[in-house]
Every structure is written in structure tokens, then in C-alpha cells.
Amino acid sequence: MRIAQIGPLIESVPPRYYGGTERIVSYLTEELVAQGHDVTLFASGDSITSANLVSCCTKALRLNPDVRDPIPYYMIMLDRVRRMAPAFDIMHFHIDQFHFPLFHGIASHTMTTLHGRQDLRDLQQLYHAFPDMPLVSISDSQRTPLPFANFAGTVYHGLPQNLHRPTFAPHGGYMAFVGRISPEKRLDRAIEIAHAVGFPIKIAAKIDKVDVEYFEQKIKPLLSGGDVEFVGEISDADKSRFIGEASALLFPIDWPEPFGLVMIEAMACGTPVLAFNHGSVREVIDNGVTGYIVDSVEEAVAIVPQLLALDRRRVHRQFEKRFTAARMAKAYTQLYARALASRVPMRERISDEVGPPMETAVN
Secondary structure, three states: OEEEEEOOOOOOOOOOOOOHHHHHHHHHHHHHHHOOOEEEEEEOOOOOOOOEEEEOOOOOHHHOOOOOOOHHHHHHHHHHHHHHHHHOOEEEEOOOOOOHHHHHHHHHHEEEEOOOOOOOHHHHHHHHHOOOOOEEEOOOHHHOOOOOOOEEEEOOOOEOOOOOOOOOOOOOOOEEEEEEOOHHHOHHHHHHHHHHHOOOEEEEEEOOHHHHHHHHHHHHHHHOOOOEEEOOOOOHHHHHHHHHOOOEEEEOOOOOOOOOHHHHHHHHOOOOEEEEOOOOHHHHOOEOOOEEEEOOHHHHHHHHHHHHOOOHHHHHHHHHHHOEHHHHHHHHHHHHHHHHHOOOOOHHHHHHHHOOOOOOEEO
16 A cells, blocks of 8 residues: 555654654554555654655754744645645544645545544534544544544554563562653652652653643652652663563553553563553553552552562563554554545546645655
8 A cells, every 4th residue: 555654743753752643653654664565754854764754844843943833844744745645545644633624625535543632622623624534543532522523443552562672570679650741640649659659769751841830830849859760751762671670650640541652661561550540541451460550549559569469471461462563553554445445536536636746755
């Protein structure tokens, strides 16, 4: 198949540090190429891929101090995708809903994976306005606020099978927290749980501009003392050791988490997860196998001895069974094939309108 992957421009694909969506776009793109598909990636120019790369900005927008407004760069990218549309069997978007007005006329040639929360009231107006756009959820729970939307399927995230090295006998003696520092991620709960069970906690986290005030007022006062270590953002290369050497990963969220990539990163490392019962958690964690799911700090503290007794080899086997990139790519190609089988050809219909395909920059 001739497949276009349209990734976010905020981070490179893959991201240097934090960036769940960009990371998934990279894993999916590389796996599709490995499976023999003709893949073109629309992303920032500093992205690294074995696919054909169409550079839509010089480097990731978050890392460019000259960028004040990301919207113009997305408009440039969407124009390039639109002009090249006849060259693709399917165009797979990972940029929220920016493309809906431009592409709803050829909706059956598109697929949109929703990577964020969908319980915001304004989004319902959008999906009602563009009912033909095929959507993919990353968990069934993510769909709950949108029972009327045009979902083609649910595809769980996946990681390359050998991306992380599992650690079956960790020596770190600490609890780990990995993610964003924001109110909904509840780092404060993680610190409270670690303190209550007598474990140090190490924190590998990103602080977005919008969350700086929250960090300064609510989290920074909790970081004093030798039992709390804040290490900042870490790369994929650092995650195997950081998560693998941890006794457990704490995931005490307080929001409808669409998926929670760090949970399967922990599973890939053999590390059990202690997670709060919100959003996708019950779809990702096999309770009593890869971790435990709780509803309160008190319940979390009480379950820690059982959490630490889980078989880390079994945790890793569940990752291999359920959450590899190969499994993810297979699920997406099945959705692509289903879309191809149920529509009329696009080329004749839009080629005059959009003009000839542009040349790609091959990375």
C-alpha cells in the first residue's frame, strides 16, 4: 500500500525526549516500511525515518526559539498533503482535527487516530460537523463521550519488541514516575504513595509552559529531601535502565487517560505498574498480572507488597503478547484494507483540483 503518515510538528518523529504521539507515529511508520509498504512521512525536517520524509518545518517547533505560532506550519503541511493526495492509497493523520475541513470531501481516503482526550464539549460539535471522517480510537474508553462518531476501530499502541531491555532482578530500590508534570497526572499522589511505603521516588518528567505555575506552587515544595529525585526529561535510550531498575512504576492519574504509553513501556521493561482506575487503565493493565489498579491512595499503599511480588517475566510476556509495534501495524493495515475495499478510486476525482504530486525529500 501507498501510505501517508501525517505527524505532529511540535516534536520530531521520533522525539528526542518526551512526545508520546510522535513516538507512536515513528514506531508505526518504521514497522509499515519493514512490512514492505510504500510510506511517506510528513513531519519536521529533523525527523529520522526509513520512509520518504516530507519536511514541513526545519526542526521540531518546540525546540525552535523563533517559532511563536505553530498554526502557519500546519497550514503549509496540510497544503502539501492535499497536493500529494493522489499519490496515496490512504492518508493517516495524527494531528487532532486540523485537516477535517480540507479533507472531508475525500474522507474515505483518510484515517484519523485520536491521541488526546475526547470528553471536551466543543469536540462534539466538530464531530457532528464532519460525520464522514473515519476515526481510530486508542482505547475503547476514549470513545465514551462520542457514541455517535464515525469510529473505524480501536488500535492499542505498540512498541518495537526489542526497544527496551527487560530487567527481571532490579537493584534500584525506588519507585518511578515518568510523564508530564500536570494536575491530571498527579505526581503529588505518586510522591505520597512512595513516602508511605518507605521507598525513594525518581521522577523523569516534562514541564510544559502551561504547567510551570502548577509545578512551582504544588510540586516543587514536594521535591525536597533525599528520597525524591527529579531528573527531568529522558530519552528512549535512558528509559530501559530508569524504568527497568525501578521496583514499580506509579501511574496515579486523575483524568480520562486515552491510553498511557508509559504503562506499556514499563511492561516492556518487566516493571509492574500501580495505576489509578481512570480512562484506558483497565484495558492496558491486566490486574494482578502486569500491575494493580486502585481507586485511592490508601488502597495503593496497601497493595504495594502484592505489586512487588508480581512475576516480572510474566509482565514482559504480556507486553510481547499484547503491545508490540508489529501487532499495532497489523491492526492498522487491516483498517486500511477495509477502507480501500469499500470505496471508489480517488485519483480521477481530485487530480485536476489539487494538481500534480510534489517531489518528496527522502531522509
